Amino acid sequence: MLEISDVGKVFxxxxxxxxxxxxxxxxxxxxxxxxxxxxVSLVGTSGCGKSTLLRIASGLDLPTTGxxxxxxxxxxxxxxxVGMVFQEPRLMPWLTVRENVRLALLDLPKAEQDARIAxxxxxxxxxxxxxxxxxxLSGGMAxxxxxxxxxxxxxxxxxxxxxFSALDSFTRQKLQQHLLALWExxxxxMVFVTHDVLEAVSLSDRILVMRGHPGRIHREIRVEIPRxxxxxxxxxxxxxxxxxxxxxxx
Amino acid sequence: xxxxxxERRALPGWRGTxxxxxxxxxxxxxxxxxxxxxxxxxxxxARAEAIPAYLLPAPSEVLAELSALAEGGELxxxxxxxxxxxxxxxxxxxxxxxxxxxxxxxxxxLRELLDPTIQALKAVPSLAWVPxxxxxxxxxxxxxxxxIAIGVFFPIYLNLVxxxxxxxxxxxxxxxxxxxxxxxxxxxxxxxxxxxxYLTGLRAGLALGxxxxxxxxxxxxxxxxxFLMIDxxxxxxxxxxxGALILFALAGKASDALLEAASKRLLSWxxxxxxxxxxxxx
Numbered sequence: 001m002l003e004i005s006d007v008g009k010v011f012x013x014x015x016x017x018x019x020x021x022x023x024x025x026x027x028x029x030x031x032x033x034x035x036x037x038x039x040v041s042l043v044g045t046s047g048c049g050k051s052t053l054l055r056i057a058s059g060l061d062l063p064t065t066g067x068x069x070x071x072x073x074x075x076x077x078x079x080x081x082v083g084m085v086f087q088e089p090r091l092m093p094w095l096t097v098r099e100n101v102r103l104a105l106l107d108l109p110k111a112e113q114d115a116r117i118a119x120x121x122x123x124x125x126x127x128x129x130x131x132x133x134x135x136x137l138s139g140g141m142a143x144x145x146x147x148x149x150x151x152x153x154x155x156x157x158x159x160x161x162x163x164f165s166a167l168d169s170f171t172r173q174k175l176q177q178h179l180l181a182l183w184e185x186x187x188x189x190m191v192f193v194t195h196d197v198l199e200a201v202s203l204s205d206r207i208l209v210m211r212g213h214p215g216r217i218h219r220e221i222r223v224e225i226p227r228x229x230x231x232x233x234x235x236x237x238x239x240x241x242x243x244x245x246x247x248x249x250x
Numbered sequence: 251x252x253x254x255x256x257e258r259r260a261l262p263g264w265r266g267t268x269x270x271x272x273x274x275x276x277x278x279x280x281x282x283x284x285x286x287x288x289x290x291x292x293x294x295x296a297r298a299e300a301i302p303a304y305l306l307p308a309p310s311e312v313l314a315e316l317s318a319l320a321e322g323g324e325l326x327x328x329x330x331x332x333x334x335x336x337x338x339x340x341x342x343x344x345x346x347x348x349x350x351x352x353x354x355x356x357x358x359x360l361r362e363l364l365d366p367t368i369q370a371l372k373a374v375p376s377l378a379w380v381p382x383x384x385x386x387x388x389x390x391x392x393x394x395x396x397x398i399a400i401g402v403f404f405p406i407y408l409n410l411v412x413x414x415x416x417x418x419x420x421x422x423x424x425x426x427x428x429x430x431x432x433x434x435x436x437x438x439x440x441x442x443x444x445x446x447x448y449l450t451g452l453r454a455g456l457a458l459g460x461x462x463x464x465x466x467x468x469x470x471x472x473x474x475x476x477f478l479m480i481d482x483x484x485x486x487x488x489x490x491x492x493g494a495l496i497l498f499a500l501a502g503k504a505s506d507a508l509l510e511a512a513s514k515r516l517l518s519w520x521x522x523x524x525x526x527x528x529x530x531x532x
Binding site: 082086088090092094095103106 | 420431439442443
């Protein structure tokens, strides 16, 4: 279980910023509990603090106020329980697919590393490219390598920050289905940030609509539609419209 | 297997390595065209006595002079002494630059303490150290090697620090998420990320090493290619001077080619413009 309680984030030196009247509250009083095996998405326009919230959950950034706990333990930094996928694949260009995935396993014995790497890369369908360098991969393949790197440790939590936003729509849909299949098998708790509302509706159990300045959770929507969800199904479309309205894009 | 991949890209092994080698030697041969044409024109001009031989002897004469020196064994000694000076000066300068660069690059405190001083020393033209070095160490090897080391130091130091500080924050974040130890962060992320810039620095440093060995040998030496040039000047033998010039060019090019080959090997992962150009020309 991921518990975020009353989390606020102010960028820069809070005292100095307050004096200058320039306090930038990226987040303010955010409460969020994500249950085991749940898929939760954070949607919102840019600058609403959704990525900041995800970074705080991952331990990459620390909150200014409030606390974050994973299964009851306070988060003070990145841990192996949490896998993270960024908007960009962020592969080391000097390492092959295999060695990039290995980065998440360096503290394990070599034989176990190799076995887990082969399995994780097989899972994302890249076995033929295990010795390829990132420059030889397409955008979709690079992002799949990043997913393999995040999942190779078999984390209980997978956090994704707009993981498919840089991909073409065909590759994006394919990777969404792929991710869902991996989730059905391993049942990690998944939190992802997106600004693609249809993506949120087709994947999530719960959608949190965020609004910025300061970043707060504006609305929470449960998605009761059974999976697999056809993108063109009327209930999917209706929910999409509801969320777009909640985002208040006007 | 959950999803069958449809994306396909060529892997490097699929391209013939033999074909690649042939392409690269062909492009090396292209580089020889201009010097050979120039030498031919020069030879013809000299034979036609268009230029007086006491100013510009023909290439054949330069070669004859060099082979005469080589036969006596004298030439090899000069070359060996100069190469040795460059090698030691380069090792000392590169070693110091690597050590200091790694320290100031990785620690903010050390950077704030040391970097301003190093930058200020950089502003002193390297040759300006000569009088002081001669006063301190005499005109023998120590002052020569030190002068070369100083010339080598700055480009390497600057490129290394720039490289370390320019490491992509996003990749360092991945290292944090993956829980890399400090040692693994350095070995698997920081060193490879810094390598392109560091190798550029090494090549620039080596070029300056060759420049400063001449300065060092001109300021007083009894052996070395620089001495050979002075000797040619004193005894009115332009062929010796030109011969030494050519040897300097060859030695500089050869040592740079070694570093370039090492760079290519170490940086084969790079996705640069040069590489696409090479494959298109092929």
